[in-house]
Amino acid sequence: MADETHNESEAAPVATQALEDVVAAVLQGHGVTEDDARLVARTLVEADRRGIGSHGVMRLGIYVDRLKAGLVRARTEVTVERETPATAVLDGHHSMGQAVAARAMRLCLEKARTAHVAAVAVRNSSHFGAAAYWALMAPDEHMIGVAMSNTAPLMPPTGGRGARIGNNPLAVAVPARHERPLVLDMATSVVALGKVLLADKRGEPVPEGWGVTAAGEPTTDPKAILQGGFILPVGGPKGYGLSVMVDVLSGLLAGGVVGGEVRSMYRDFTAPSRIGHFFLAVDVGAFVPVEWFEDQVDAYIRYLRATPPAPGVERVMVPGEPEFLRAEAARTTVVLPRAVLEDVRRLAAEAGVDAGLVARLEAGPS
């Protein structure tokens, strides 16, 4: 939920639409179809707009590297391996995670329209970007959406030293009537690794509880965490348990893999990542009248917002609200770290993207 992009000192304003066009063109240059390229570009740019830079266009470089290495399939292939009216198992055949997730969540919503609750599990996918994007497909259809994914291990189980579990993310989105949906989008680690990197760059200690050394000793030294140490699950055994449950649902329910069999998309160029996902849709109208429910969610949102703020806090927000506000502020111009923008330019040049298109990245006065 942190506004990571603005932590970077050198920030560059970029025209949002041009950024999406360039990112899509880069992906098309590597064989991705126009529709899928646009989809992936949209999810990356939207993450930047929402202030979740860790899931924004800074990922384009690694996506391209894996496409070039043949570890991610450019032409999406998703097969339905098993199906009932309320459930499905999909195989993503190592296609781009976003292309797989969009098809899986669409199928899940379609099934929930008649079955009223539906679950779709996916194996052999790739990094699907921010989990919220997929959960947020549900509220438009007056459904509650859940999206989760496993990732390569980077955290120890509680009491352990050794990376055994990913910071497996989990998102839930709930429809409101006049308000924006309620959205939870969380990784199961205390913090993103990026925050430890940032503290290290600034020479500052990190708070207690963020991480341990390679020996499993608690530390506030970011270097000790980064050099062989580990970030920890959020809330100790709670985050550990959540991470394990997301791993099982995303990894095993579709006949895929969990734990160390999920490969790091950054460190392992010998094999596809084999990431798995799990999607759930709950059709509100099968339980209570949709308008009543959405009015109640509106009322709940106003109730939460009316909480007196703590010292130094302007006002209390509801889950998902900070991201919506940032996205709205970044409708035409989104701020990227300069290094990320330079990376996009480099990738565009490599992929032979039209120079006129790239020139439009320069944001005019907004």
Add this chain to the structure above:
Amino acid sequence: MADETHNESEAAPVATQALEDVVAAVLQGHGVTEDDARLVARTLVEADRRGIGSHGVMRLGIYVDRLKAGLVRARTEVTVERETPATAVLDGHHSMGQAVAARAMRLCLEKARTAHVAAVAVRNSSHFGAAAYWALMAPDEHMIGVAMSNTAPLMPPTGGRGARIGNNPLAVAVPARHERPLVLDMATSVVALGKVLLADKRGEPVPEGWGVTAAGEPTTDPKAILQGGFILPVGGPKGYGLSVMVDVLSGLLAGGVVGGEVRSMYRDFTAPSRIGHFFLAVDVGAFVPVEWFEDQVDAYIRYLRATPPAPGVERVMVPGEPEFLRAEAARTTVVLPRAVLEDVRRLAAEAGVDAGLVARLEAGPS
């Protein structure tokens, strides 16, 4: 997940079976049917056996008080308000939470047998004990079970000062083959309020991040938390978001209430608590062959257990394992705080429970 009962200095060994019998007899003395009384007694005693004293027989007193006040219905009435093959909405008519939860989860599992994924939402229930008990009904049927409940507000939203959300618990249970199920059972607060009470009793500070003062300022003083202050959601916005999602699913999906409309069972003797629950069951066999899945869960458990332990840790356990180990150790004799045991005796005397039965509480050499 903490072993709370053993934090009390004055501990009393009690015969497990006799404890269950006496607790059931007390409830029967207040008009609860034998079946429901046994069910409630079993869940309370099992929580004590599992080391979750906060959800054990220490709750019997408040259950009895609310039965006597007519705020909890002794004769369970649960009606199905709305139903599809995969979903149901139940009204618990303020019956005992355990009696309601058992019927709801049974219905959910029954529906999942044919629909393969099923969801049941419940309104107008009461405190249902430990959430894990209900999620754990699923693994026996080769299903993944999810159970959640809302509770009366005791935490502020992130950035707020004022109790607006409960520490709404969430449990997930996953079947294994030869191993015990994987179980997550978490409240969405950093810690149970009981741990703050304990630190206060011992005159010790609590760690940073556990709570804030009445003014919303961070504090390590347990008194400041207890006297008008608040415990915080686990992981800041993560626990806040989880709590809100559990509230919406448990409260609104069944046409019930959320936030401040859920009444405290301890502080509000003017009205029923109107607690709501949400249950989900996922039929593993509809996704992958059950034996393959359960073998993989076994392998995952062994993989997690094989993590090298951090300094001072004997061995790494999997989610749910500490509770199973404690429950097995407490098969015949369970250790209660002496004050809780005295309370049981007092309640037994009040309810006219047979003195011979009460005498059997004394645990022989185990």
